[in-house]
Amino acid sequence: MSEATAAAHEDHHEMSFWAKYIFSTDHKMIAKQYLFTGLAMALVGGFFAYCFRMQLAFPGMDVPLYGIVSAGEYNALVTNHGTIMIFWVAMPVLIAAFGNFLIPLMLGCDDMVFPRVNRLSFQLFFLSTIVLLAAFFVPGGAFGGAWTAYPPLSAKAEYSLTPIGSSMWLVAVALEFVAFLLGGINFITTTMNARAQGMKAFDIPVVVWMIVMASIIFMLSVGPLVAGAIMLLFDQLLGTGFYDPGRGGDPVLWQHMFWFFGHPEVYVVLLPALGITLEVMSVFARKKPFGLRIIIYSAMGVGVLSFVVWAHHQFISGIDPRMANIFTITTLLISVPVAEMIFLFMATLYRGSITLSTPMLWALAFVAEFMIGGVTGIYLGDNASDIYFHDSYFVLAHFHYTFFPISIIAVFAGLTFWYPKMFGKMMNETLGKIHFWGTVIPFNLIFIPLFVLGIGGQHRRIFNYQHFTDLSSASFQDLRVFATIAMLVLLGFQFVFIYNYLVSMKKGPAAGKNPWRSNTLEWTTESPPPHGNFGGVFPTVYRGPYEYSVPDRESDYWPQDLPD
Amino acid sequence: MIESLIPALSSYARQIDFLITEVTVIVGVWLVAAEALFFYFIFKYRAREGHRADYITGDEPRMRKWLIGPVLVVFVCDIFLIVGALKTWSHIKIELPPPAVVIKVIGQQWAWTFIHPGADGRLDTADDIVTVDELHVEVDKVYHFQLESRDVVHSFSVPVFRLKQDAIPGRTITGWFKAIGTGSYDIQCAEICGLGHGVMAARIVIGSAEQHAAWIDASSAGNTLTAMYE
DSSP: OOHHHHHHHHGGGSOOHIIIIISOOOHHHHHHHHHHHHHHHHHHHHHHHHHHHHHHHSTTOEETTTEEOOHHHHHHHHHHHHHIIIIIIIIIIIIIIHHHHHHHHHHTOSSOSOHHHHHHHHHHHHHHHHHHHHGGGSTTOBOOSTTTTOTTTTTOHHHHSOHHHHHHHHHHHHHHHHHHHHHHHHHHHHHHHOOOBTOOGGGSOHHHHHHHHHHHHHHHHHHHHHHHHHHHHHHHHTOOOTTOGGGTOOHHHHHHHHHHHHHHHHHHHHHHHHHHHHHHHHHHHTOOOTTHHHHHHHHHHHHHHGGGOGGGGOTTTTSOHHHHHHHHHHHHHTHHHHHHHHHHHHHHTTTOOBOOOHHHHHHHHHHHHHHHHHHHHHHHHSHHHHHHHTTBHHHHHHHHHHHHIIIIIHHHHHHHHHHHHHHSBOOOHHHHHHHHHHHHHHHHHHHHHHHHHHHTTOBSSOSOGGGSTGGGOHHHHHHHHHHHHHHHHHHHHHHHHHHHHHHHHHHSOBOOSOTTOOOSGGGGSOSSOOTTSSTTOOOBOOSOTTOOSOTTOSSSOOOTTSOO | OOTTTSOOOBTTHHHHHHHHHHHHHHHHHHHHHHHHHHHHHHHHTBOOTTOOOOOOOSOSGGGHHHHHHHHHHHHHHHHHHHHHHHHHHIIIIISOOOOSEEEEEEEETTEEEEEEOOTTOOSSSTTOEEEESEEEEETTOEEEEEEEESSSOEEEEEGGGTEEEEEOBTOOEEEEEEBOSOEEEEEEEOSOOSTTGGGOOEEEEEEOHHHHHHHHHHHHHTOOHHHHTO
């Protein structure tokens, strides 16, 4: 970067509200736009969960703040809860918000290489959000055919009874994918081209590695789904028959295209969560990650394998049963690199010096809870036991034990860890810990009963179990009520976080440049970083990002930009 | 483990339950060991005044066994699990034993239609018995079911049999079961199929040979539903 542009960055202080907050091309502002949109959508998704869980616990109840949940509304609520939590919370927060905020700062550059593409990415994402939510207010209501949108249910209005909602859902999802493709291009290109002087591949912090790998996996997997979505849109609006068996189409084709994307998508959100967790663990254990290169190679292995496991979602969908055996083998083998990463995360603690700050509690909880999600996946990757568990509450509990750690626990680890850098203030530790325990304990109390219900044979997406003789027993209903109460407790504790997050921006003690005594480059600049990030003097990198507790040094950390 | 919550009433239900128990033992040992070690580390290596972390990167030769060893054991466990899965799956979904009785199961928004053979024991004859939301089968006989859908994707699930198969419009998918106990249990639709998915419940009635024969006799008299599907 030339001195002239550096000076230009310095002069940016006098910008209008619109230029600064709405049409900004600054990666930090775009990160905040993604973050706050994502967190707002988390509240929407949480509210939906509240509505349908109240209906399940107290069927026919007039739910406070909502009203009576009809069968059609129930379907729309579960469908959009899933869609929102994955596409409008996990993706924008884990990839777009953390990616945008951290990548230029951790690489030591002033912005993404394509700032306007970055702005377009958020604008499309925001538009997709409006389209998704607007579907609740059109005749027929929002789409209710599950977040997987299997045709023919999703293809024909006469089946779904949501003529406009189905198409709006598809358009919103397709727009959202375009937004993330644009963002991903920036992440990959910036990491390849805009690193600080001296920063070699393994000097790149692991969270950046993970976000870039996730972006690559996303790019490679999303193509078939976008094509499939356009075909489905044509089936809905133009009367084509891509998925209509009556006219030579095949409904299972969609399932392949959906899951060819859908399974890699799990790793698209998992990898950044692992990256955030490892950054936090490394800082608060004062340890270099154990076997750092192996962790990155394992993540690559997971990425590659994730493309050949998709049909484990379709064992009983009518695919050739011999194919199910092949996908069982690939699926169980993916446990090898995932287990390797988790082992190395654990080994990172070995002979460390662990401080249980709020971010560290979240990071450790991620590992502890994600392990449960990981091992329960074995039952479902195993095609024979999946015959019984498929589409049951066991599946639901399993993937909440993966997605909740990913999109809630790891997100809180990241939010609390980088809060001082983002806002220049410290959050309150006591409130942070209250919020932590008030979230993690009820989380387990929600989903352990749902495992039991799944083992008892309860299927998903049924708005009232009183219609099923065997499932309407009092003991099963007690479990549903228990899970719902735990969810209410969990939701209640989120207000502690919102209060802490907002009030600390004004009243928190000043953070200084590097409150956690961390090594990576974002901690070498002001908190919050100025426009242009490093005040025109860009850092040079002399070592890897995790040189903690190096023997014979007085200080137990060794920033990347410090000359020897 | 599962039978305490729901009976196992098909010839392969116990095999699936056994497999699930096997998975539980293997992953349970791993999970408990890993969580225990994890919490032990958190406790043991908590920060103490005047004590620094050791500088360990994992690249030291003495550490190398920890990079490879544990995952090798995971890999061996995987092989063991895969063998069990493939054997059971092939028995249930690939190698269909010859049928004593063939029935048709048809899903549509939002009901199940069952076509049973009448007294002649053959399907597609005049004495077929057609029922809605109630399937009658005889214990200890191998049944083949031909599964179809008239509109969207449904899924034919009989939890007491540990049986589940999606019904795909445009296809006929054949599966099998053999009941090993009698009684009346839920059939659920396991794939979301629209507004009435939550009420797409049916019952399976498993009778002894005498009970089933009596049901066929009683049903053959006034079978009005057949006409609907001619």
